[in-house]
Amino acid sequence: MTLAEIKDLLRCAVLAGEENLGHEVSDVVASDGMSEILAFARSKELMITGLTNIQSIRTADIAGVRAVIYCRGKVPDKRVLDFARDKGIPVLATTMGMFEICGILYAKGLRGVS
Amino acid sequence: MAAELLRESYEIQGRNFDKAGEISSEIKSLLGGLGLDAAAVRRTVIVAFEAEMNVVMYARRGTLTVILTDEDIDLEVRDEGPGIPDVGLAMQEGYSTASDEMREMGFGFGMGLPNMKKNADAFRIETEVGKGTSVLATIRLNSHV
Numbered sequence: 001m002t003l004a005e006i007k008d009l010l011r012c013a014v015l016a017g018e019e020n021l022g023h024e025v026s027d028v029v030a031s032d033g034m035s036e037i038l039a040f041a042r043s044k045e046l047m048i049t050g051l052t053n054i055q056s057i058r059t060a061d062i063a064g065v066r067a068v069i070y071c072r073g074k075v076p077d078k079r080v081l082d083f084a085r086d087k088g089i090p091v092l093a094t095t096m097g098m099f100e101i102c103g104i105l106y107a108k109g110l111r112g113v114s
Numbered sequence: 115m116a117a118e119l120l121r122e123s124y125e126i127q128g129r130n131f132d133k134a135g136e137i138s139s140e141i142k143s144l145l146g147g148l149g150l151d152a153a154a155v156r157r158t159v160i161v162a163f164e165a166e167m168n169v170v171m172y173a174r175r176g177t178l179t180v181i182l183t184d185e186d187i188d189l190e191v192r193d194e195g196p197g198i199p200d201v202g203l204a205m206q207e208g209y210s211t212a213s214d215e216m217r218e219m220g221f222g223f224g225m226g227l228p229n230m231k232k233n234a235d236a237f238r239i240e241t242e243v244g245k246g247t248s249v250l251a252t253i254r255l256n257s258h259v
């Protein structure tokens with residue numbers, strides 16, 4: 001599934017990286033704890049989190065995550081989005097909660113990293 | 115003996131949450147440009163980032179040194195901080211002494227040290243209460259976990 005398809009499925013706004021929505025996604029990680037994201041050295045295509053500070057993008061970059069979706073209607077400030085653009089990481093946001101997002105993506109065949 | 119190819123040291127400022135992680139990003143760029151095994155670089159950068167966050171969260175200051183040899187990547191992170199009274203306890207997943215401020219940053223859930231150990235091929239902690247802590251990690255090149 002591509003990021004563009006996920007965007008439609010989760011009714012996301014695209015906050016950064018519109019040009020990279022063609023990325024293919026199969027492995028997903030979802031947490032508000034950054035160490036959960038960092039726990040597995042495999043690269044992951046997508047991270048779902050409710051944490052919108054600069055560390056969320058820093059963690060995505062360090063962990064090799066290619067795109068970030070913020071859940072529960074949370075939106076990061078401009079500095080965070082500029083940082084994401086700088087790192088080439090697309091950023092999406094949806095009002096859906098993490099449980100709902102994970103359920104929808106799992107039903108579509110995406111899987112978690114463990 | 116392994117031949118040393120590169121050595122860089124960085125100063126980490128304690129309590130500076132705004133800059134936290136910048137050094138690990140620099141290391142990612144530094145090692146990423148050398149054509150090394152990508153998985154080894156990713157594991158190194160994860161260990162560096164967790165270690166850097168620990169120094170920022172708990173210590174006054176610290177130094178992170180990355181040493182590349184023809185066999186592995188070594189990280190030495192030495193801080194001036196409170197030290198760890200019970201290393202066995204600190205190594206347990208989920209055990210944490212973090213403050214609310216640290217948790218709001220997305221850290222301090224008791225995963226940092228276990229993550230470092232998991233991502234390193236060799237891992238050692240030296241600590242003295244009231245003085246500081248050193249974390250020594252080795253990531254072998256072309257090895258797989």
